[in-house]
Amino acid sequence: MSSKTININVKIWRQNGPLATGAFEEHALKDISTDSSFLEMIDVLNEWLTIKGLEPIAFDHDCREGICGMCGAVVNGTAHGPDKETTLCQLHMRRFKNGDTIVIEPFRSQGFPIVKDLIVDRSALDRIIAAGGYVSVNTGSPQDGNTILIPQHVAEQAMDAAACIGCGACAAACPNGTPMLFLGAKVSQLALLPQGKLEAKKRAINMVLQMDKEGFGNCGNERECENVCPKGITIRNIARLNREFLKASFTIDH
Amino acid sequence: MSWFIQTFRSSLGKKYIMAFTGFMLAGFLLVHTIGNSTIFWGRSAFNAYAHHLHSLGIFVPIFEIGLYTIFFLHVITGIILFLENRKARGGKYAVETSAGGRTLGSKTMPYTGVAIFIFILIHLANFHFVEKTEVKTISDFVTQVLNNPFFTLIYTAGISLLFIHISHGFWSLLQTFGISHPKYDSPLRVVAWALAGIMGAVFLLITFLMVISRNQLL
Numbered sequence: 001m002s003s004k005t006i007n008i009n010v011k012i013w014r015q016n017g018p019l020a021t022g023a024f025e026e027h028a029l030k031d032i033s034t035d036s037s038f039l040e041m042i043d044v045l046n047e048w049l050t051i052k053g054l055e056p057i058a059f060d061h062d063c064r065e066g067i068c069g070m071c072g073a074v075v076n077g078t079a080h081g082p083d084k085e086t087t088l089c090q091l092h093m094r095r096f097k098n099g100d101t102i103v104i105e106p107f108r109s110q111g112f113p114i115v116k117d118l119i120v121d122r123s124a125l126d127r128i129i130a131a132g133g134y135v136s137v138n139t140g141s142p143q144d145g146n147t148i149l150i151p152q153h154v155a156e157q158a159m160d161a162a163a164c165i166g167c168g169a170c171a172a173a174c175p176n177g178t179p180m181l182f183l184g185a186k187v188s189q190l191a192l193l194p195q196g197k198l199e200a201k202k203r204a205i206n207m208v209l210q211m212d213k214e215g216f217g218n219c220g221n222e223r224e225c226e227n228v229c230p231k232g233i234t235i236r237n238i239a240r241l242n243r244e245f246l247k248a249s250f251t252i253d254h
Numbered sequence: 255m256s257w258f259i260q261t262f263r264s265s266l267g268k269k270y271i272m273a274f275t276g277f278m279l280a281g282f283l284l285v286h287t288i289g290n291s292t293i294f295w296g297r298s299a300f301n302a303y304a305h306h307l308h309s310l311g312i313f314v315p316i317f318e319i320g321l322y323t324i325f326f327l328h329v330i331t332g333i334i335l336f337l338e339n340r341k342a343r344g345g346k347y348a349v350e351t352s353a354g355g356r357t358l359g360s361k362t363m364p365y366t367g368v369a370i371f372i373f374i375l376i377h378l379a380n381f382h383f384v385e386k387t388e389v390k391t392i393s394d395f396v397t398q399v400l401n402n403p404f405f406t407l408i409y410t411a412g413i414s415l416l417f418i419h420i421s422h423g424f425w426s427l428l429q430t431f432g433i434s435h436p437k438y439d440s441p442l443r444v445v446a447w448a449l450a451g452i453m454g455a456v457f458l459l460i461t462f463l464m465v466i467s468r469n470q471l472l
């Protein structure tokens with residue numbers, strides 16, 4: 001496999017803090033290997049900035065293998081960049097051509113205040129999870145395996161929902177800035193399983209109310225979210241959330 | 255807070271209001287489409303249909319009040335959603351692209367909505383709040399108004415924008431109520447589109463028919 005290099009221009013968002021006014025900064029990058037990942041390209045830029053005595057670009061990342069949900073930025077208008085079902089860390093520079101200008105912006109939503117440059121505060125998603133509460137578990141001696149029967153196809157649906165890594169791309173891509181896909185996934189993964197059914201009503205209500213408190217918008221069924229989700233979560237999960245919340249609101253008895 | 259208020263003040267609650275009122279308006283629109291189609295059978299059929307409607311007595315005002323309530327609930331909730339959503343966006347992107355989800359309809363819901371609102375006010379002023387007599391029947395009003403080039407344009411535009419609104423709305427209300435199933439998704443989508451298309455087409459056809467046929471209509 002022959003490795004190629006390309007020259008690119010990056011237009012990248014710089015913002016010193018939550019209240020500072022941000023602006024784009026332009027850099028020309030030479031000889032970027034097409035085998036490098038998108039984040040490695042930013043690493044190269046940061047090394048170059050550091051050598052020049054300039055402030056490197058702040059960006060979030062952790063596993064760099066598409067499983068932790070830490071990375072994310074809007075690349076040329078698309079959250080996590082142009083590849084479907086791909087996190088930003090798994091996007092590679094071979095996706096770009098020599099001479100391309102790449103515009104890199106932070107995830108934006110009222111619920112995600114900017115911390116610095118490309119880093120946004122996504123703790124609102126953690127508070128939504130916390131509002132969902134606990135799952136009752138049996139703490140006695142271990143049960144026999146397969147005591148609780150779960151049909152294979154239901155287990156698969158729950159696992160598909162559980163694939164959500166909480167990256168927040170859905171809210172970033174949503175014209176109404178709402179992480180409904182995230183909520184749909186988190187409510188579904190538990191509501192589908194017998195273990196999650198006990199608190200299902202309370203969970204659906206409390207998670208939605210917390211989402212509203214965080215300043216996120218109202219889902220308009222625009223379907224942008226499912227098109228950027230790196231884990232292929234579909235809006236079928238949002239439909240399930242819509243059902244769960246409606247059912248819960250009208251039938252909860254405590 | 256009572257559970258009822260809490261539910262309908264939440265983001266999902268407001269969406270249920272939109273979907274429910276949208277569904278009722280869709281039902282009205284369907285009846286309106288079928289009723290107006292009587293004009294394809296000629297003036298007297300149309301006038302007879304209108305006369306029939308008005309002979310329902312007490313049901314007429316009850317129905318009107320219900321419809322106005324639903325309509326205003328839809329409009330007010332729609333405006334609240336629009337304002338909240340604009341704030342929630344948290345800033346625009348320098349590069350605005352669609353990842354492939356949005357449609358012409360979904361993108362423009364609040365704008366087509368406001369346009370429809372204005373259109374419906376004009377429509378009511380044209381045909382509802384006018385003095386209809388034995389000599390000057392409702393079909394005379396329809397012919398006269400639609401033959402004014404200004405109104406031909408307004409009606410063509412209004413109906414087209416309504417079609418764009420419901421082309422997203424009919425499917426969207428199903429999703430809002432959580433009606434989603436792998437077996438029925440595609441058929442429901444087709445039915446929602448077809449319904450919107452048929453309604454739009456019938457109204458446009460009536461408009462053009464009135465312009466082309468003028469007074470020759472029986």
Ligand code: HEM
Binds near residue numbers: 218269283368370424
């Ligand atoms: C006969 C007239 C109308 C019909 C049949 C209609 C129908 C619908 C339907 C079915 C929906 C989808 C609800 C959902 O997403 O669950 C909808 C949404 C909407 N309608 Fe209407 N509508 C009409 C008039 C209006 C008017 C006059 C406004 C004025 C403001 C309006 C504003 C909106 C907005 C903003 C939404 C989107 C709500 C959202 O998804 O966030 N509509 N409409």
Ligand code: SF4
Binds near residue numbers: 168
């Ligand atoms: S639903 Fe998809 S886009 Fe949203 S947080 Fe989960 S993984 Fe990210």
Ligand code: FES
Binds near residue numbers: 061064065066071088
């Ligand atoms: S850094 Fe972990 S998913 Fe990208």
